Amino acid sequence: MSSTANRQIVLRRRPETTVTDDCFQLIEAPLREPSPGEVQVRTLWLSFDPAQRGWLNDVPSYVPPVELGAPMRSYGIGEVLASSHPSFDRGDLVYGFVGWQDYAVGDPGPDGLALDVLPADLSDPKLALGPMGMTGLTAYFGMCEIGRVGPGDVVLVTAAAGATGSVAGQIARLRGAHKVVGTAGSDDKRRWVVDVAGFDSCVDHYEGHLFRRLGQPAPDGYDVVFDNVGGELLDAALGNVALHGRIALCGSISTGYRPGRPEVGLRNYQLLTTRRARMEGFLVSDFNDRFAEARAALHGWIAAGHVRTAEDVVEGLEHAPATLRRLFDGRNLGKQILHVADQS
Amino acid sequence: MSSTANRQIVLRRRPETTVTDDCFQLIEAPLREPSPGEVQVRTLWLSFDPAQRGWLNDVPSYVPPVELGAPMRSYGIGEVLASSHPSFDRGDLVYGFVGWQDYAVGDPGPDGLALDVLPADLSDPKLALGPMGMTGLTAYFGMCEIGRVGPGDVVLVTAAAGATGSVAGQIARLRGAHKVVGTAGSDDKRRWVVDVAGFDSCVDHYEGHLFRRLGQPAPDGYDVVFDNVGGELLDAALGNVALHGRIALCGSISTGYRPGRPEVGLRNYQLLTTRRARMEGFLVSDFNDRFAEARAALHGWIAAGHVRTAEDVVEGLEHAPATLRRLFDGRNLGKQILHVADQS
Numbered sequence: 001m002s003s004t005a006n007r008q009i010v011l012r013r014r015p016e017t018t019v020t021d022d023c024f025q026l027i028e029a030p031l032r033e034p035s036p037g038e039v040q041v042r043t044l045w046l047s048f049d050p051a052q053r054g055w056l057n058d059v060p061s062y063v064p065p066v067e068l069g070a071p072m073r074s075y076g077i078g079e080v081l082a083s084s085h086p087s088f089d090r091g092d093l094v095y096g097f098v099g100w101q102d103y104a105v106g107d108p109g110p111d112g113l114a115l116d117v118l119p120a121d122l123s124d125p126k127l128a129l130g131p132m133g134m135t136g137l138t139a140y141f142g143m144c145e146i147g148r149v150g151p152g153d154v155v156l157v158t159a160a161a162g163a164t165g166s167v168a169g170q171i172a173r174l175r176g177a178h179k180v181v182g183t184a185g186s187d188d189k190r191r192w193v194v195d196v197a198g199f200d201s202c203v204d205h206y207e208g209h210l211f212r213r214l215g216q217p218a219p220d221g222y223d224v225v226f227d228n229v230g231g232e233l234l235d236a237a238l239g240n241v242a243l244h245g246r247i248a249l250c251g252s253i254s255t256g257y258r259p260g261r262p263e264v265g266l267r268n269y270q271l272l273t274t275r276r277a278r279m280e281g282f283l284v285s286d287f288n289d290r291f292a293e294a295r296a297a298l299h300g301w302i303a304a305g306h307v308r309t310a311e312d313v314v315e316g317l318e319h320a321p322a323t324l325r326r327l328f329d330g331r332n333l334g335k336q337i338l339h340v341a342d343q344s
Numbered sequence: 345m346s347s348t349a350n351r352q353i354v355l356r357r358r359p360e361t362t363v364t365d366d367c368f369q370l371i372e373a374p375l376r377e378p379s380p381g382e383v384q385v386r387t388l389w390l391s392f393d394p395a396q397r398g399w400l401n402d403v404p405s406y407v408p409p410v411e412l413g414a415p416m417r418s419y420g421i422g423e424v425l426a427s428s429h430p431s432f433d434r435g436d437l438v439y440g441f442v443g444w445q446d447y448a449v450g451d452p453g454p455d456g457l458a459l460d461v462l463p464a465d466l467s468d469p470k471l472a473l474g475p476m477g478m479t480g481l482t483a484y485f486g487m488c489e490i491g492r493v494g495p496g497d498v499v500l501v502t503a504a505a506g507a508t509g510s511v512a513g514q515i516a517r518l519r520g521a522h523k524v525v526g527t528a529g530s531d532d533k534r535r536w537v538v539d540v541a542g543f544d545s546c547v548d549h550y551e552g553h554l555f556r557r558l559g560q561p562a563p564d565g566y567d568v569v570f571d572n573v574g575g576e577l578l579d580a581a582l583g584n585v586a587l588h589g590r591i592a593l594c595g596s597i598s599t600g601y602r603p604g605r606p607e608v609g610l611r612n613y614q615l616l617t618t619r620r621a622r623m624e625g626f627l628v629s630d631f632n633d634r635f636a637e638a639r640a641a642l643h644g645w646i647a648a649g650h651v652r653t654a655e656d657v658v659e660g661l662e663h664a665p666a667t668l669r670r671l672f673d674g675r676n677l678g679k680q681i682l683h684v685a686d687q688s
Contacts, residue, residue, distance in 0.1 A: 054618075061618050230614065249617045265609020270574065273593045273625030274398075274405050280624075281617030 006031040008071040009100040009320050014056055017258055018328070023056070024072065024100075024321045031103050039088050039115065041078035041104045044343060046320065047129040048336035049075065050228070050327050053257035062283060072100040072320065075134060077118065077125055079343050093118040093343070095128045100320045102340065119295070123303070130163050130335035131309045132298055138250060138284040139167035140294040142226055144175065146248035146282045151176030153223035154242065156214065158182075158205065158233050161189035163309070163335035164250060166197045167298075168226045170307045173198060177224075181217045183233065185330045192333060196308050205229065210236035221245060221275070229254045231264040239268040241277045249281040256328055310334025350375040352415040353444035353664050358400055361602055362672070367400070368416065368444075368665045375447050383432045383459065385422035385448045388687060390664065391473040392680035393419065394572070394671050397601035406627060416444040416664065419478060421462065421469055423687050437462040437687070439472045444664045446684065463639075467647070474507050474679035475653045476642055482594060482628040483511035484638040486570055488519065490592035490626045495520030497567035498586065500558065502526075502549065502577050505533035507653070507679035508594060510541045511642075512570045514651045517542060521568075525561045527577065529674045536677060540652050549573065554580035565589060565619070573598045575608040583612040585621045593625040600672055654678025 005028040012025045034040045055066050055073055066073050076098040080088050085108050088094065096115035098104040108115040118128050130136060142164075143149050149172045157169040160182025169180045182193045183205035190202040201217050203210075214236050215221075221242030227234050230252025241247060255262040272279060287294070301307040312332040314323045317340045326332050349372040356369045378384045399410050399417055410417050420442040424432050429452050432438065440459035442448040452459040462472050474480060486508075487493050493516045501513040504526025513524045526537045527549035534546040545561050547554075558580050559565075565586030571578050574596025585591060599606040616623060631638070645651040656676040658667045661684045670676050 234613070235609070249613070251617060252614050255614065261611040262614065263611075265579070265611040266613055267605040267607075267609040269578070269593070269610055269623075270596050270599065270606065271625075272623060273595060273627070276624075276626050276630055278622060278624040279613075279616060280620075280622040281615075282620050283617070286620055 004031040005029070006101055006103045007317055008102075009317065010071050011056065011066050011068050013068070014058055017256065019053065019056070019321060019325055021321050026318055032105055034082050034084050034105055036084050038106055039080055039085050039108045039113070040082040041094060041098060041113070041115070042081050042344070043076055043078050043098045043102055043104060043317070043340045045077040045126055045129060046098070046100065046338040046340060047075040047133065048324055048327055048338065049134065050251050050253045050257060052324060053328065057257070057259040059259055062285070073097060074100050074320075075129065076340075077128060078104060088115070088117070093125055095133065100317065102317060119299075121299075126311060126337060127302065129337060130311065131167050131302055131307060132295055134284055135163035135335060136167050136298045137287070137291060137294050139164050139171055140298060141284055141287045141290070142248040142250050142282055143168045143171045143224070145287070146280050147172075147224040147226055147246050149175045149177055149224045151178075153177045154179045154181075154218045154220065155224045155226070156181050156183070156218070156222040156237055156240070157199070157226045158237065159228040159253065160184050160193045160197070160199060160202060161333050162228060165226065165228055166193065166309060166334060167307060169193075169199050170197055170301075172224065172226075174301060174306055179217065181214075181222075183214075183229070189333055192310065196310070198308070205233050211239045215240045218242075224248070226250060228252070231255060231262060235264070235266045235268050238266055238271060238279070241271055241275055243275050243277070245275060245277040247277065247279040249279060253328065312336050314338045316340075348375040349373070350445055350447045351661055352446075353661065354415050355400065355410050355412050357412070358402055361600065363397065363400070363665060363669055365665050370662055376449055378426050378428050378449055380428050382450055383424055383429050383452045383457070384426040385438060385442060385457070385459070386425050386688070387420055387422050387442045387446055387448060387661070387684045389421040389470055389473060390442070390444065390682040390684060391419040391477065392668055392671055392682065393478065394595050394597045394601060396668060397672065401601070401603040403603055406629070417441060418443050418664075419473065420684075421472060422448060432459070432461070437469055439477065444661065446661060463643075470655060470681060471646065473681060474655065475511050475646055475651060476639055478628055479507035479679060480511050480642045481631070481635060481638050483508050483515055484642060485628055485631045485634070486592040486594050486626060487512045487515045487568070489631070490624050491516075491568040491570055491590050493519045493521055493568045495522075497521045498523045498525075498562045498564070499568045499570070500525050500527070500562070500566040500581055500584070501543070501570045502581065503572040503597065504528050504537045504541070504543060504546060505677050506572060509570065509572055510537065510653060510678060511651060513537075513543050514541055514645075516568065516570075518645060518650055523561065525558075525566075527558075527573070533677055536654065540654070542652070549577050555583045559584045562586075568592070570594060572596070575599060575606060579608070579610045579612050582610055582615060582623070585615055585619055587619050587621070589619060589621040591621065591623040593623060597672065656680050658682045660684075
C-alpha cells in the first residue's frame with residue numbers, strides 16, 4: 001500500500017512588505033500515522049485572518065513567529081481520520097490550528113493543534129470560523145468588554161464589511177446602541193453593511209476628508225469606536241471621539257502588519273485628554289475562559305437572524321497565499337475562507 | 345479719596361505658536377467694590393499651569409477660551425479685602441480663579457471665581473497651588489485612578505521635575521511601585537528628581553534614542569506611564585509599555601498646546617493591541633467630588649516628608665506672560681509660581 005502524500009504550504013522566506021507567492025512553497029510530505037496521544041485530521045476549511053500576517057514577522061509578539069520551513073499556521077476545520085487520544089473519535093468535526101496542509105497530525109491539546117470538537121447543533125460548520133469562531137468572539141469581547149457599549153451609544157466600526165467588524169456593529173445594536181456607523185471600501189460592501197448587516201450608514205474609507213466625513217453622522221462624537229484598520233482612519237476616528245469615549249483596538253490592517261512601525265502616526269491623541277477618552281487594545285485569547293458564554297450568545301443571535309454574516313470562499317489549498325492577500329487588498333466581503341476538501 | 349487702580353493683564357491677541365509679550369497688555373482699571381453676593385480679593389500668589397496655554401486657543405474645549413480683552417484666567421491665592429457673601433470674611437485666605445490682576449472682584453461661586461477658603465493647617469499657603477492644589481490632585485488621580493498603580497509596578501513619569509510629575513512619581517512609590525523612572529531636561533532637574541524626589545533614575549528627554557534609553561531601566565516594559573509631554577517622548581514610552589500596561593495622559597507640553605494637531609504622531613500604537621495596554625486621558629476636574637479625600641492623603645504625606653516638592657518663584661505681576669513661557673521652555677523646577685503681593 002503506497003503512502004498518502006500530504007500537501008503542505010510551508011514558509012520559505014519572510015515577507016518584508018506584501019505577502020507574495022514566493023514567500024511560500026508547496027511541498028509534498030508523507031502522511032504519518034498518529035503516535036499515542038495524537039490525532040490525524042483532514043483539513044476541510046481554512047480561516048484567513050489579518051493576524052496571520054503578523055505571525056510571519058521575526059519579532060517577539062504574543063505568539064512565536066511561524067518557523068521557516070514549517071506549514072503556515074492557520075485556524076481551520078477538519079475531520080478526524082484517526083485518533084489515539086481519548087477526547088477525539090474518528091469522524092469528529094474539529095476546529096483549531098490545522099495549518100495550510102491537507103492533513104494535520106499531532107497533539108490536539110492547547111500547546112499543539114489546539115483542537116475542539118465542533119458543537120453538534122451548528123447549522124453550518126463554517127460558522128465556527130466566522131461569527132462563532134475567533135472573529136465573532138473578537139467582535140463580542142471587543143464591543144462588550146473593551147468598548148463597553150450600552151444603550152444610547154453612538155458607535156463607529158471600521159472595516160465594517162469584514163468578518164469581525166460586521167459582527168461587532170450588529171452586537172452594538174443588540175446592546176442598545178442609538179446609532180451604528182461603519183466604514184468600508186467599495187460600493188458593494190457599503191450596501192451590504194447597511195442593507196444586510198443593518199448599520200445606519202457606511203462611510204467610504206478610501207475617500208479623503210475622513211475626519212470631516214466620519215464626523216457628519218456623529219456631531220457629538222462616537223462613544224465607542226471599534227477599530228480594525230489603524231493609520232489615518234483610526235486617527236480620524238480619534239478626532240471624533242466623544243466625551244468619555246472608548247476606542248477598542250482590534251488590529252490595524254492598514255499597516256499590513258509589516259515589521260517595524262507604521263508610517264502614519266496618530267496625531268489626535270490630545271483629544272484623549274480633553275475628552276477624557278480611552279484607547280485600549282485587546283486580544284480575544286485574553287477572554288479564553290469566557291468563550292462558552294460568548295458562543296452561546298452568538299449562537300442565539302445567529303439562529304434568530306439578529307446577526308447576519310457573509311462568507312467569501314476560495315477553492316483549493318494551493319491558493320492559500322493568494323487568499324491571505326485578499327484581506328490586505330480589501331477584496332473580501334465577510335469571512336475569508338478557503339475550501340480544501342469535503343467531509344468524507 | 346482717590347480710587348485704587350487695579351492692574352490687569354488682559355489678552356490682546358491669541359498666540360499662534362509661542363506666547364509672546366505682545367499677546368497681552370497691562371492695563372489699569374478702577375477697583376470696584378463688591379456687589380451683594382460678591383467678594384473683593386487681593387491677589388497674593390499666581391499659579392502657572394501648561395493648560396493655560398490651551399485656554400488661549402479659540403477652539404471649543406473643556407472650558408471656554410479666555411476672551412479677548414479679559415484678564416488672563418489663572419489659579420491663585422488671594423486675601424479677602426471685602427465681602428458681601430456669607431461664606432467669606434475679610435482677612436480670609438482663599439484660592440481659586442483670581443486671574444492675572446491685583447484684585448479680583450466677583451461671585452465666589454463655582455461659576456465665578458470658584459473660591460475656597462484655604463485650610464487653616466497648611467504649613468505654607470503656597471502648598472495650595474502645588475502639591476495640595478491642582479497639580480498634586482492631578483498627580484493623585486492620574487496615578488491612582490487612571491494608572492491604577494500598585495505593588496510591584498514599574499512606572500515611568502515624564503517631566504518628572506515638574507509640579508505634577510514629581511508628585512506623581514512619589515505617589516507611585518508610596519503605593520508600592522517596584523521601580524520609578526523619570527524623565528527631565530537638565531542635569532539639575534535630573535539630580536533633583538533622584539536625590540530629592542527619590543526616583544530610581546531619571547532619563548534625559550532631550551537626547552536621542554529615546555525608545556532604547558527608556559527601555560534600559562525597564563526590560564519588561566512599564567506597567568504605568570504617567571505622561572505630561574506627548575509627542576516623541578510619549579511614542580517612545582508607548583513603545584516600552586508592558587503587558588496590560590496603563591498610560592495616563594495628563595497633558596502634552598511638547599506640543600506647546602498650540603491650536604491644531606501636533607506635528608509628531610504616535611506610531612507605536614499597535615503595541616496597545618499586542619500588549620493589551622490602555623492609553624487614557626483625564627482631567628482633574630472629573631474627580632471634583634473626591635478632592636477632600638485626596639487632599640487629606642497629600643497633606644499627610646507632605647507633613648510626614650514622604651512627598652517632597654519644589655517651588656520656582658518669580659516676582660511681580662508684570663512678569664506673568666514671561667513666567668507662563670518658562671513652562672514651555674522647560675525652565676521651571678517644580679511648581680511655577682508668581683508672587684504678586686504680601687498678605688496684609
